[in-house]
Amino acid sequence: MIPLDFHPTGRHFLQIPGPSPVPDRILRAMSLPTIDHRGPEFGALGLKVLKGIKDVFQTKHPVIIYPASGTGAWEAALSNTLSPGDHVLMYETGHFATLWNRVATRLGLSVEFLTWPGDDAELPNAAGWRHGVQAALIEERLRQDTQHRIKAVCVVHNETSTGVTSDIPAVRRAIDAAQHPALLMVDSISGLGCADFRHDEWGVDVTVSGSQKGLMLPPGISFNAISPRALQASQQAKLPRSFFAWDEIIDMNATGYWPYTPNTNLLYGLSEALDMLQDEGLDNVFARHQRWGEGVRAAVNAWGLPIQCADPEVYSPVLTGVITPQGINADDVRRLIHERFDLSLGTGLGKAKGRMFRMGHLGDSNDLTLLAMVAGVEMGLKLSGVKLQQSGIHAAMDYFAAHPVRRVLNRAA
Numbered sequence: 001m002i003p004l005d006f007h008p009t010g011r012h013f014l015q016i017p018g019p020s021p022v023p024d025r026i027l028r029a030m031s032l033p034t035i036d037h038r039g040p041e042f043g044a045l046g047l048k049v050l051k052g053i054k055d056v057f058q059t060k061h062p063v064i065i066y067p068a069s070g071t072g073a074w075e076a077a078l079s080n081t082l083s084p085g086d087h088v089l090m091y092e093t094g095h096f097a098t099l100w101n102r103v104a105t106r107l108g109l110s111v112e113f114l115t116w117p118g119d120d121a122e123l124p125n126a127a128g129w130r131h132g133v134q135a136a137l138i139e140e141r142l143r144q145d146t147q148h149r150i151k152a153v154c155v156v157h158n159e160t161s162t163g164v165t166s167d168i169p170a171v172r173r174a175i176d177a178a179q180h181p182a183l184l185m186v187d188s189i190s191g192l193g194c195a196d197f198r199h200d201e202w203g204v205d206v207t208v209s210g211s212q213k214g215l216m217l218p219p220g221i222s223f224n225a226i227s228p229r230a231l232q233a234s235q236q237a238k239l240p241r242s243f244f245a246w247d248e249i250i251d252m253n254a255t256g257y258w259p260y261t262p263n264t265n266l267l268y269g270l271s272e273a274l275d276m277l278q279d280e281g282l283d284n285v286f287a288r289h290q291r292w293g294e295g296v297r298a299a300v301n302a303w304g305l306p307i308q309c310a311d312p313e314v315y316s317p318v319l320t321g322v323i324t325p326q327g328i329n330a331d332d333v334r335r336l337i338h339e340r341f342d343l344s345l346g347t348g349l350g351k352a353k354g355r356m357f358r359m360g361h362l363g364d365s366n367d368l369t370l371l372a373m374v375a376g377v378e379m380g381l382k383l384s385g386v387k388l389q390q391s392g393i394h395a396a397m398d399y400f401a402a403h404p405v406r407r408v409l410n411r412a413a
């Protein structure tokens, strides 16, 4: 048992793909005194974050900020737009898609779960967990639905359980090609602020996100970005909702306030995070995560271990899933690395439990912190008896050294 007051020296390496390491700048901003959430200063803070968050979603339409984890915003997306018994089409990219399905089912929706039809030798019972959404399957299913019983298509943009992204514009094109009126709902809880995401341009109706991944905040706030069609749907939708109801929140947000007590100090943090993202420029933020992903994957490839994402086109810039050899329990490797090197890695979730671990490359990081993660993993793999082809740490160093950061001019500037 680890005593609660156990604090090893130096920084803990929090390399799970969320919560991500929080920059000191954000922690300091959050330490400001808590103010009256009905007072005049609060309205200014509220208006600032409500406006700034729209730029991150790349939308001109309302974004709701909830004092809830991402799961709450999943529920909000569904309960605001749908009615009991409505049919929704979801796509099994991994554990988070599976959990969103469970939320929908518990709310009384009728969920159809599309799954990758292929096989996989490494992960035979989770073959679909190595690929992104196949938009053609969605189009085919929607074309069969001539009665338009399907009311929403729900997909995950960055599947945090696997390290695979999905092509959201392709899903939009599939819905349009089938001339189907279903709403498009996207979970970009871990994609937002790391991978390019364009709510308006991509024709998304509701985007769900959260604070503790790409936005670099602690857990505790989540978001719904809403299209005009989704807002319209909410006027007819009959699922019960109270805390999550959009209409009352949107009304009060007009002056920077909420119908209940919002999480003031996390909003200070959000304000700081928005400044950081804006100063750097979103294009630079996305390129930075791509580069980090490349460097980490160079290490995994040198080790000779399979990357969970089987399709290089859709590698996640947020995290890399690594499959351990048969007979090596990935959770034992993780535990050893945590005990020996004070480094936390993401566990294999659901169908991937014990077969893989996840290396996060998001939040307050840089080349050297990522190299420390790679070194910790390499030592842990060797100590666990895994035969490595080559040194991953050298491959990652070589990648970072050969690829200096190139910043482009801030689009917004």
Ligand SMILES: *Cc1c(COP(=O)(O)O)cnc(C)c1O
Binding pocket: 018, 069, 070, 071, 072, 096, 156, 158, 159, 160, 187, 188, 189, 190, 210, 213, 219
């Ligand atoms: C983290 C995450 C969630 C769950 O969010 P919570 O804040 O844990 O409720 C859902 N979907 C994805 C893709 C995530 O990464």
